[in-house]
Amino acid sequence: MQQMEQIVASLREEGFRITPQRMAIVDYLLKTEDHPSAELIHKVIRKKYPMVSLSTVYKTLELLKEKKLVNEMDVEGEARFDAHTDEHINLVCMNCGKIDDVDEDSLKDIQVKAARKSKYLILKSSFELSGYCSDCKSKFQA
Amino acid sequence: MQQMEQIVASLREEGFRITPQRMAIVDYLLKTEDHPSAELIHKVIRKKYPMVSLSTVYKTLELLKEKKLVNEMDVEGEARFDAHTDEHINLVCMNCGKIDDVDEDSLKDIQVKAARKSKYLILKSSFELSGYCSDCKSKFQA
DNA sequence: TTCCTTATTGATAATAATTCCTAATTAATA
DNA sequence: TATTAATTAGGAATTATTATCAATAAGGAA
Structure with a gap:
């Protein structure tokens, strides 16, 4: 089980900026037991942080994937994400x-x-x- | 390793028709060691049987999948197929x-x-x- | 703190895989 | 061979994802 601080450190270390959008996405992924789609992540996060766009969600997920901080899986043609690596x-x-x-x-x-x-x-x-x-x-x- | 006859029998048994398009797709999937995409299956099959449309390829793959005669897997957002079940x-x-x-x-x-x-x-x-x-x-x- | 640089964001357009639509065709049965 | 319901072709529609790019803001320097 990884923690927020680890992920933040791991991103900061490589020169990536820690934005509220990224924090919100990571926070949600760490707390949920679900394996949400990009769309759902966007929908859920907007309740708390209305200033997060769908394209940012996609880009953040791509970054987290590359850094191996989340896993991606496919369910019926839709990508689903999981921070339980x-x-x-x-x-x-x-x-x-x-x-x-x-x-x-x-x-x-x-x-x-x-x-x-x-x-x-x-x-x-x-x-x-x-x-x-x-x-x-x-x-x-x- | 399944054979053509088994697949044909299994489809016919349930009342599905044996069409040249379906034969061509099954034949190719059984012979190849690859795990082709719908697009590639279409491209390859058209060389021999020019009268097969892409939508038919999709529909046939869906049918074969349902009947558990082929497996589907996802590689970077693209569906790939495999008759090695x-x-x-x-x-x-x-x-x-x-x-x-x-x-x-x-x-x-x-x-x-x-x-x-x-x-x-x-x-x-x-x-x-x-x-x-x-x-x-x-x-x-x- | 304030300024600067540049990564990041948001809005929308573009892309591409897949599904939908429907008239025309045809496999299977009698 | 005639009948008919399943299947097909082809293109339009859909939809998840990616690309574009001007505007914004994180993080470092002064």
Whole structure:
């Protein structure tokens, strides 16, 4: 679990400016358990900080992604973001769109094995399972 | 490794028609080791069968996806397709865009564990590692 | 603090992947 | 072969994302 100060330090260190817009986006991403889209981040943040534009949200997410401070994932053609950057599995509900995280230590081993077999230099990982969450599952068993 | 006949049978069984367009797309996906985009599938297929439109490619891929005859994955905002539906890890080269598959038996276990922990009903899985392939890797070590 | 430089922002235009629309076509069945 | 409902072609529409660029403001220097 990373903290605001770490992220701010990491950006400042490389000469990036700490703006209220960036703070707001990072703050929201750290506090939420969701995996929001750029659009949703924009919508939520505007309630508190009306002076944040959608293009700034996109640019900030791109920066955070590059610095590996957030992960990006794709759900049905839409990018979703997550500041929880430890190795984990994303569970995507195909009905309600919710995303849950599941910690799983063995992912690291798999990554190492795959790197060895393939001779790739691995920089990013994404483990995703899709289906129906416990709530939605019941609707399909009626 | 699935065969053409299986796919054709599986579609016909559910009342879907076997059209030359669908055959061409399935045929190409079964023969290639690549993980082509809709655009590329269209381009390649038109050489042999000029009467296939891009929207048909999209619709056919959607159908094949629904019937779980191909998997879809996302590479930098572009959908890529793969008729190799066994459990495996996709290795995506962030430099040349190549995608390799690595078989890994332990994925099934992980899937079962995650389903148990989360109470999700798992329908689809996607294990993806990104980095540099062995060819591109060397360019970054000069 | 005040000024300066330049990264960052906001508004909108541009782009590109995908989906939608619908008349024309055709695979499958009798 | 005739029938008909599924499928297709092609272009328009949609939509998430990126690009553009003048205006603004963060951070360093004086």
